[in-house]
Amino acid sequence: MNKYKIIIGLEVHIEPNTKQKMFCRCQQDHFGKIPNSNTCPICLGLPGALPYINKEAIEKIIKLGLALGSKINNFSRFYRKHYFYPDLPKGYQTSQLDSPFCIGGELLGKKINHIHLEEDAGKLVHETIDGEKVSLIDFNRSGSCLIEIVTEPVFNSVIEVIAFLKELQLIARYLDISNADMEKGSMRLEANISLSLDGKLPNYKVELKNINSFKFLEKAINAEIERQSKALNSGEKLIQETRGYDEIKKTTFSQRTKADSHDYRYFPEADLPPVELDNSEIEKIKLKLVELPEVKRKRFAEKYKLSKEYTEILILDIKRANYFEEAFKLSPNLITSIANLMVNKNLDKDFSEPAGLIRKILELTKVDYANxxxxxxxxxxxxxxxxxxxxxxxxxxxxxxxxxxxxxxxxxxxxxxxxxxxxxxxxxxxx
Amino acid sequence: MTRLTKKEVLHVAELSNLKLSEGEVKKFLPQLSKIIEYVSQLSKVNTKEIKPTSQTTGLTNVYRENSNELGETLTQEEVLSNTDGYNGFFKVPAILEGRTNK
Amino acid sequence: MNLPLTIKETQEGLKSKKFSAVELVDTYLEKIKKYNDEYKIFLTINEEGAYKKAKEIDNSDFTLPLFGVVGSYKDIFLTKGIRTTAGSKILENFIPPYSATIVKKLENAGVISIGKLNCDAFAHGSSGENSDFGTTLNPWNKEYTAGGSSSGSGAALSSGMSLISIGTDTCGSIRLPANYGYLFSLKPTYGAVSRYGVIAMASSLDTVGPLAHTVSDVETVFNVIKGKDYLDATVTEKSINNKNSKFKIGIPKEFFVGGLSKEIEKNIGEVIKIYKNENVEFIDVSLPSTKYGISVYYIIQPAEVSSNLSRFDGIRYGGLRDSFGEEAKRRIMLGSYVLSAGFYDAYYEKAMKVRTIIKNEVDSIFTKVDALIAPVAPTPAFKLGEKTNDPLSMYLTDIYAATANLSGIPAIAIPSGFSDKKLPLGFQLMAPRFGEDILFKLGKIFELATDYKPKVAF
Structure with a gap:
């Protein structure tokens, strides 16, 4: 299996934490609501309903693009992307095509193709009712804002994929764009996987879908790499297809899709005027950016001389990182204790103010002072x-x-x- | 010049999620061909350096107001009022095919 | 009682207690019940709602702009709790949980909504013959089409079943029924009136407008329904302030050649004479690319139709996609074809570019003239059944309508006489975007000059 070069490209979906959905005023946060209680004529796709753009979503995607070094398009617009599926109420998804909000960019040295904004679909549940197999649909999620990050096919191992996703998650949290929680579905992944003998991009790719946790991600991608290398070793020709991961069998399986399904018949959405952003507006959003994890990581290492492990734990949560820095300012000489007690004992959770933590440290250490x-x-x-x-x-x-x-x-x-x-x-x- | 083939008609019907009867295919084939032939006269028009018009308003940057205020939702009863629901869900025969989109 | 034919007459009658709003509703309903089975004008009659509203009006202080006005809507406007079919079997039992913006605006302005009007299914058609609920007959002569697709919107007025009505115009569907019914109607600027709650046909072309018996009634209703609602992102509030005392109208030569009937050509010649007597100047102009209008329209429109009808999957409302009528299926197929891989550039992209050329020609003409004059259709109302087997010849009915929709400009249809067969004749005037005021002024000049009197067929 080692003789093949692994080539993976990612499509990462992030649900931003906006107040409202993408094109209507229903709540973006659909988690745990009773079915079909978070919809209106627009996101339910009733006849006559029309979309209207949520500006908050645009600000969030631009923040992300700026953080990842993308070029922000001065002209963007939405397209209709057509396909039929029961959870897609309008028969098309309002998405983007040739003018997404962000073009290019890079994270951990991995090139990003573009980042675009679109709407989410509803959710399907498969059940058997009175012996009849049925699918049940809940449209609470329908029409929610969705940011899609599409990378170039530049990952050569699962480890790189995981590192990329973890860093992306951290950035999303730093920028208050999304919690990007895979288990809760606010970050979802599709990986395009192929194997190459000569290092060049082969003429097929397998789209691995519905990867819902970091745990499965590793297993699923590895299972697919194994399947492909076995197939190639036995001289089999691999085809372009979509596959899912079976947790129990620990293998991937082909997902049937309709023939001709990839003709999406895109055309510009006439119901939504395009978005024109001038550079001053983009600059204004830039001012709202915070120090990014990578910069903070370097600064912590230099300024506080903490170990890599300690730094990583402290910067994982921007609030904790800020807390640490405030505590340090109050008592620079206690830096070791502050870091120790935060990392090993989570003592910052007991004291909402850093000053409280400092008092506690002094109290603790006083008792133990040598005579x-x-x-x-x-x-x-x-x-x-x-x-x-x-x-x-x-x-x-x-x-x-x-x-x-x-x-x-x-x-x-x-x-x-x-x-x-x-x-x-x-x-x-x-x- | 632009006569449609039966294969194309069936392909387009599939894209459109329409199940056409043999009779409909027979009827539509010449009708659609005639219309396509008529509209193909546009190929004569010189459109070099012309930008496409997808809307005539010239508007840009039209955003919803009050993006912090949630709007009124439909009740579950209203949502399901034009169909037979099941426990608050819409119900369809089991979906065997995967999603076609990304 | 004799039904009033204008808003002014209606409101004066109510104020002076000549009749009550309830009595008005009685009289309209009587007429509807007498003729509707035969003429197929209304699909749903809102008897209970109309009486409730009439009682409210009778107890009101008569200050709302449209108090007591009995109105009806093409069945493509959603009405909360009242069946809305779009003229299609697929929505035979659809009861909407919300109302279109214009329905709310009209009811808030005092309109008594008496019912929902027949139309070509999903507004696909020029004759009303594509309705799944039977063809509306023309009250002036029931062997002829009432015009489509807002067939009921025209016939309801020319038969005296409603004082005003609302239709949609994607390529002539408001103007044609007015033209075939001896009525005034306005196809507004694209983006002047909200489309929210209107079952979409072609999103970049659809407009919503009124039909009535006088210019000022059309104007009054337009002023109520226009403007922002924050539910249709394409709506703007704007109007051109035209202070001209002398108007100049362009006669596009391309609109007076080829298939135009001699009778209409002659009639419009007389119209021009009447205007000239009123100090309106005419000049010959040319819009060479408008001859491609129908081709552009029959690419863009079916493409948008195929998209807009995708939501009808039978899951949340309505029947299965098999229950679409033939014309809807034809347009969906056509639209999917021109958008599909390998054909997009040759058809859809090309059509959008030619649309730009037409729009630019129209825009530049309006630097020279205040308005354009054109026929509404090539012939007076045609016989039912005449074009049903030849979709292309039916599509060509709209050859003079397409220009206004493709370039987003407003157009008014004005009645101007009767044909030898006693069928209504008329013409249309077009103005620059948001130039509705120019159209109203020119319409009033014509009304005054001809001493126009509203007429109903029976």
Missing amino acids: SSDVEESISKVLYENPDVIKSFKDGKGQVIGFLIGQIQKKLNGKGDPRIIQQKLLEKLHE
Whole structure:
């Protein structure tokens, strides 16, 4: 299997956390509502109903595009994309084609083709009622805003795919675009997978659909790669198709679709005037961007000298990252304790204000302070071991104090009261 | 020049989700051919450097007002009032085919 | 009682207690009940609702702009709780859970909604013969078409079953029934009146407008229904302020050649003479690309029809797609074809480009003239059954209508006499986008000059 190069392209759908749906005033958040209670004539596709654009969704997609380095189109419009499926009430999806809001971009070195805005469909449930197999439809999700990120076929391993998705999720959360939660369906993935002997893009790709969690993602993609390499090894010709993942059998299976199904008969949506954005408007949205995870990661590493693991945990939630920085500002000398207690004990969850956490740290550490004879003994030992440093101090290099305190704390297993150590150390040095 | 074939008629019917009877196919084939032939006169028009018109209003950037205020929804009863629902859902014979879209 | 034929007469009668709104409803219903089975003008009669509203009007202070006006709607406008069929069996039992914006606006302005009017199924047609509920007969002569697709909207007025009516015009469907019914009607600027709650035919071409017995009634109703509703994103509020005391009208030479009947040509010649006597100037103009109008229209329209009729899948409302009538199926097929892979550029994209050329020609003509004059149709009302087996010849009925829809400009249909066979004759005037006011002024000049009197067939 190693002789093949894995080529994967992604189509990632993110449900933004707008208040309203894409083209009507129903609630975007459809999670857990009783069936068909979150619809209106527009998202139910009743005769005569017309769409109207939700600007909030446009702001969110542009924020994402800017964060990923996409070019924002000055002219965008919606198209009708036609296909028949019972959960698609109008018989077409209002989506985009040649003028999406964002073009290009990059994340973790992986090129993005474009990012566009569209509406979601309803949900189907398959059941057997009185011996008859039926499908039940709930349109609560119908017409919800959906952002689609389409990458180039540039992933060569599942690991790269997962890293990309996790970072995308983090960015979506940082920008307050979406919770991008796979398990709740606010981030969904389709992966186009093919194998190549010579590294060139082969003439087929298999579209793997409905991947609903990070756990299945890895298993599903690996299962498909295995299937394809086995097939290629036995000289089989692979075809372009759509496949799903069977969790129980741990294999992918072909999903029947109608022949000719990919002729979507797109044409511009006449019910919606196009969107023209001038650069000043784009700049205005740019001002709303926050520091992105990658930048924060670097800054944390440089400024706080934290381990990679600690940094990763702290930046995973922008609120926690901000909390950490505020706590640091209040007590820079407690940085190790702050980081420790946040990462290992989640103590920040108990104190809504960083100041509370600092008080708690002082309280905790005070109880455990080493007694004064231990402190004095440690100071003497350190001074004895570091005559050069004492000389430097006497030569006027006051900054060596920090080093000495650190050495003393080491001997005290960090249990010394920094104020007392400093006081006693200075007394000794000036003796 | 642009006579439709029976195959094309059947293909278009499938795209349109229409099941045509043999009689309908027979009737539509010459009628559609005649219309297509008539409208094909447009090929004579020079449209070089002409931009297509998909709407005549010239409007741009028309957004919904009050994007923070939720609108009135239909009740589940109203939603299902023109069909036989099942436990608040719409009901159709089991769907065997997968979605065709992305 | 003798039914009043204008809003003014109706409202003066109500104010002076010559009759009550309930008595008005009695009289209209009497007429509907007497003739509707034969003439197939109404598909649903809103008897209970009409009486309820009439009582409200009788107890009101008569201040609403359209108080006491008995109105009816092409059955393509959704009416909450009242069956709406679009003239198609597929929606035979559809009861909408909401009303179209214009229905709400009219009812809020005091209109008594008396019922829903017959039309070609999904507004596909020029003769009313595509209705799945029987063909509307022309009250002036029942062997002839009442004009389509708003067939009931015209016939309801020329038979005195309603004072005003509302239709839709995608390519002549308001103007033709008015023309064949001795009535005035306005096809407004695209985007002047909300299409929300109107079963869509071709989204980039559909317009909503009134039919009535006088220009000022058309104007009054238009002023009530126009304007933003924040449910149709293509609606703008705008009007051209034309302070001209002397108008100049263009005669596009392409509209007076070929298949135009001699009788209509002669009639419009007389109309021009009448206008000239009223100090209106005429100049010959040319719109060379309008000859492609029907071709452009019969690509764009079916494409949009195939899309708009996709929602009728029988799941949430209505019957299965098999129950579409023949014309709907034909247009869906045509539309899917011109949009399908490999044909899009040659047909749809090409048609949109030629549409640009037509629009540009029209726009540039309006820098020279205030309005354009044209026939509404090539012939007076034709006999029922005459064109049903030849869709293309039926489509060509709309050859003079297409220009206004493709370029989004307003047009008014004005009655101007009767043919040798005693069938109504008329003409249309077109103005630049949002130039409805020019059309009303020119219409009034004609009314005054000819001492026009509203007429009903019976």
